[in-house]
Amino acid sequence: MTASEDDAGPNSPYPTRRAVVAGGVAVPIAMSLSSDATAQSAPSDGTPPAISVNLTVNGTRHALTLEARSTLLDVLREHLDLTGSKKGCDQGQCGACTVLINGRRVVSCLTLAVMQDGASITTIEGLAKDGKLHPLQQAFIDHDAFQCGYCTPGQICSAAGLIAEGKAKTPEQIRELMSGNICRCGAYTNIVAAIQQAMGQS
């Protein structure tokens, strides 16, 4: 893993990621979604304008004003305070940031939020319903499918996508189609068992 901007300390010449992305605003509202890329208040100094983006996250609509470079992961964590999705590598290599966009699993660290205007996003925070854990969350607990837990939100969102795809039937196929989620603790055996249990219930 490489050092991230989050490592920037008070004496660092670099602004922290939080300071950089805090410039945007996040207001949950109900409104019709537009697919136009609407530039807001173009600055006069030549910097690219911020852009209006509407995202539905875990069923709640948000009207956001974002820099084009904001990744979906940063928007979830820093604008919407949904810190369940983790920034492991920030390069699409670890899967800890996996979320579902319109039901399909993707890595949110390589997804530009402005490109997802109008999309429906599900994160780990949106899986439990009416105070009841999602079958995958319960299965991960039942099978002790984690140790430190850092990769777990990504593992569970990825497994939710895997079950929806319906391509994995055997433990071998589960392993192959879950290979985009790395677990440094090595809980793979129990992760596969948990996914098998949840599959049996779906």
Place this chain on the structure above:
Amino acid sequence: MINFQYSRAGNVADAVSQMAASPGAKFVAGGTNLVDLMKMDVERPVKLIDVTRLPLDKVEETTTGGLRIGALVRNSDLAYHPLVERRYPVLSSALLAGASQQLRNMASVGGNLLQRTRCAYFYDIATPCNKREPGSGCSAIGGLNRMNAILGTSDACIAVHPSDMCVALAVLEAKVRVTGPRGEREIPFADFHRLPGDAPQRDTNLGADELITSIELPPRGFAANHTYLKIRDRLSYAFALVSVAVGLELEGGNIREARFALGGVAHKPWRKTEAEAALRGKAANEAAFTQAADLVLRDAKGFGHNTFKIDLARRAVVRALSQAARGTPQSQSSKKIA
């Protein structure tokens, strides 16, 4: 990541005219490679033109019996498309050998063709790299080059093209349809990617102002005798050290038509007409496969850390040709090599 202008294209003509009006812009679709490169400051486009809303997401049969694949079809959708699974299984297999399911869900077919090399020095902006900064030198020659090329290299660059999908498309002799300010044109797959020569900054023969709109597969799909064999450091989710795509047509025990291409060994999917011709009319046996493997690797050159790839590739070619001839293609979920 350096910030950039952003716009959406409403249709193909709009995308092309926006690009013509914006020097230094790039098209973006899946973003799985481009966004990563932008985070590393390897790519610094002044503007991204989002083409994901263009109507290029269909897989259709052509009037000539082939298949037209829209440039925006996602890698996972293509891999599992019933027509691809049935008629072009080598393409399906190669797609499933690449990346992870999350990335395949994001990555477009057109973008897969335009992936940049994963040479570590290309990514490391503190080191010289002729592909990233022409004229600065090649750090991989004489550096850590275990993942680098053994065929078609130049003094300027020994990078490899990282795609699995493209190795299968080379075997299928796909055509790439593109649109630009000068209109539409079709590029045969063998002419799409370039060798590094003295201009390694140019990966392909696509113009900077051109947009890939579709990929066309001819009718011949080698569904009965094919394989995609990928050798890598991890069993899944790793780039190839060496990969081999094969399509054979057999008559009795003899080879009527043979095509094979190598991935992970060159700046483009590597085919050698002479090696394929040597297989035609021969009995499908190890002697013929070994001769073909020797021919394709005759001019291979190692750079130290990657010299082992020459033998690895030779054995992988023989193994892959055997798998295809037997009709037992490599499974991409069971990792036992057949």
